[in-house]
């Protein structure tokens with residue numbers, strides 16, 4: 078049974094008061110507009126008089142004290158002349174008003190004109206393209222509808238001189254699933270495609286305000302050559318990034334095209350005892366520049382430490398480092414790789430034991446445990462395959478100790494691997510390399526697999542060598558451009574870049590087993606310092622002994638007279 082509910086009338090102010098209020102507001106606004114129109118000349122003259130007065134005050138303040146008397150006399154004379162002249166005061170007032178009106182004119186730049194026809198067309202087509210993604214059939218007041226108003230959703234936009242969008246702020250409905258990476262990726266892909274391919278876009282999703290900001294990123298500089306970077310011990314420059322991503326800049330002295338000075342924002346990786354990401358994994362397609370990154374790291378590491386290189390690529394790309402001061406070994410063969418890595422594992426243990434003993438005795442860690450030791454491995458999965466085929470130990474298993482205990486022992490492991498060889502990496506390598514780099518073209522899945530998070534920029538199909546992304550631990554994903562550090566023995570290397578790398582190489586202290594020419598001719602089992610390494614394995618196994626650098630120096634001392 079229906080019960081009749083008595084309806085109480087609304088209070089008068091609520092029933093039709095709203096309309097009245099709106100009318101009064103409209104009236105007041107019109108009156109204010111008319112008053113402003115009528116008073117506009119007066120307002121302009123008053124503003125001009127104020128500006129003239131303050132200019133006069135400034136002039137007076139700027140005049141040196143000894144000249145003020147003369148100035149006062151001049152002004153008084155002019156006033157007297159004006160007062161005595163026929164119509165003088167009237168003319169003076171008219172002139173003053175005219176000057177004030179000129180000075181008081183509105184100098185604010187005229188509001189930027191709205192988008193032109195072609196820009197409107199672009200915005201409209203973007204809006205239409207977004208409709209299927211940002212609308213729902215059950216939405217009674219859709220923000221996005223075919224033929225709808227794009228002005229409601231694009232709150233800010235900028236175009237470059239060619240008419241392409243460079244900045245866009247897009248509002249979207251609250252029900253859009255902006256927390257889901259797949260939903261975001263669909264929108265980002267669409268916007269990238271519709272706003273012009275071949276450029277990189279940065280997407281900032283403001284989930285609270287349901288607002289997406291799209292910006293076009295300037296390409297990262299590709300002309301930065303290898304050079305001594307201004308860093309503290311324990312810091313390694315992986316490459317350069319966007320100014321918005323990092324707080325710091327590095328002064329550069331050398332560009333790719335001659336000398337120049339400029340400051341650029343670097344991606345700096347910290348290693349050593351206080352590092353939270355003591356080891357690094359770099360991945361990329363063949364030819365993307367991972368070997369170049371390793372060479373760049375080696376050249377920086379050699380300033381303060383010793384380096385062991387294990388090159389599974391076997392193309393002799395590290396030959397320039399052979400026999401250099403601080404380079405303990407450059408291994409291209411399985412036997413050499415196993416010997417060097419075995420020595421490195423013993424050396425890590427030796428350092429730990431020595432440091433522990435010193436701690437227990439209440440002293441600082443001994444000097445020979447502090448010199449950074451770097452193990453740089455290019456494509457170690459090649460050796461894993463070779464070892465399995467040969468029934469020998471996997472060299473990667475020897476990395477377990479340096480990876481697990483390297484940080485307090487100042488031992489750093491850097492592994493470069495091709496993207497499709499990543500599954501050939503051992504679990505310790507994957508677990509302990511918390512600094513990550515991906516170079517060259519990579520799919521969204523590959524980027525996410527290596528970096529652990531997607532970049533906030535659109536991946537490009539065509540990237541220059543050495544371009545990619547870096548992520549240190551759980552930090553943000555940075556765009557990265559590795560400094561050009563080519564193999565100086567490569568014929569394709571330009572003279573300036575060759576010079577840049579050769580300048581950074583430490584002096585040669587151990588004679589190279591092979592000449593670079595022969596390496597380039599493809600001698601496989603090349604660049605080996607097995608003798609040095611083998612001696613050190615023995616030393617490391619026996620207990621605290623010569624530091625690696627000393628071992629090399631001893632050999633060098635013998636080699637020096639013949640060098």
Ligand SMILES: Nc1ncnc2c1ncn2[C@@H]1O[C@H](COP(=O)(O)OP(=O)(O)OP(=O)(O)O)[C@@H](O)[C@H]1O
Nearest residue numbers: 362363364365366367368369542543559560561563
């Ligand atoms: N950062 C860079 N700046 C300029 N050129 C680079 C850079 N990195 C790499 N290159 C160039 O790209 C080419 C390939 O580089 P690199 O050998 O380092 O790649 P890779 O990933 O190690 O490939 P591969 O495994 O096939 O050797 C080289 O000619 C090198 O000079």
